[in-house]
Amino acid sequence: MQRTKSQVRTEILASRRTLTAERHDAEAAxxxxxxxxSILDGQTVCAYVPVGSEPGSVxxxxxxxxxxxxxxxxxxxxDPGGAPLPLRWARYRPGGLVAAPFGLREPPPPWSPAERLAEAAVVLVPALAVDRHGVRLGRGAGFYDRTLPLADPAARLVAVVRDEELVDRLPSEPHDVRMTHALTPRAGLLALGAGAGE
Incomplete structure (x- = not known):
């Protein structure tokens, strides 16, 4: 029987809590x-600031x-009712991050509208897991579900995960936006789904 998204989230979060700081930092490097x-000079990259044991680093x-x-x-x-809004975007400048809701860090204003995502050639997406068909498992808040449809269809949508978090199959739903690639510490950038032969 296939595990639910909730079960997979629980397992991965438990595994990440056992990660040593040394291992995390080595994987982030x-x-x-x-x-x-894999980035070309002048490209726009939408990224994120990892928190806790999330893969990656400033x-x-x-x-x-x-x-x-x-x-x-x-x-x-x-929004005022507590529903997630599409993500807005701001330019990253070293040393300029401030504390934000949900325990995150972000650039201070000015902020661009959600539609600015369409400028990005590469979108790095935080994930708990991704499967070889491009199905991404997030934390379930819904921010990226509301934002990723605004991406350029030619953009690389890259789930950033640990090597063991790239799996054969995850539960999926019709609204899921498929990732085109995964980025892992050992394997690097891997094409997923229809582009897996690239």
Whole structure:
């Protein structure tokens, strides 16, 4: 019997809690190296600031800047009723992050509208897991579900995960936006789904 999204989330979050700081930092450094090698000078990259045991690091954002990329970070807010709004975006500048809702860090205003996502050639998406067909498992808040349909159809949608979080199959729903790639510490950037042969 296939596990539910909730069951998979619980397992992965429990596994991430056992990760040592040394292992996390080594994996984050590997992710930064792989990512830098796959970004072209001048590209716009929508990224995120990892929190807790999420894969990645602020140094990964700095590495993108060194490659000449314009880096945009998400601004997560809810409407007055508590429903997630599409993510807005702001330019990343080293040393300029401030505390934000949900325990996140973000750039201060000014913020761009959600539609700015369409400028990105690469969108790095936080994930708990992704399968080889491109189905991504997030934390279930819904911010990315409401935002990713605004991406350029030619953009690379990249789920950033640990190697063991790239799995054969995850439960999916009709509204899920498929990832085109996964980025893992050992394997680097991998095409998913129809592009898996690239």
């Amino acid at each position: 590997a992710l930064a190296r792989h990512l830098s090698a 140094e990964m954002l700095d590495a993108l800047l060194l490659r000449g990329a314009a880096v945009l970070l998400p601004i997560a807010r809810e």
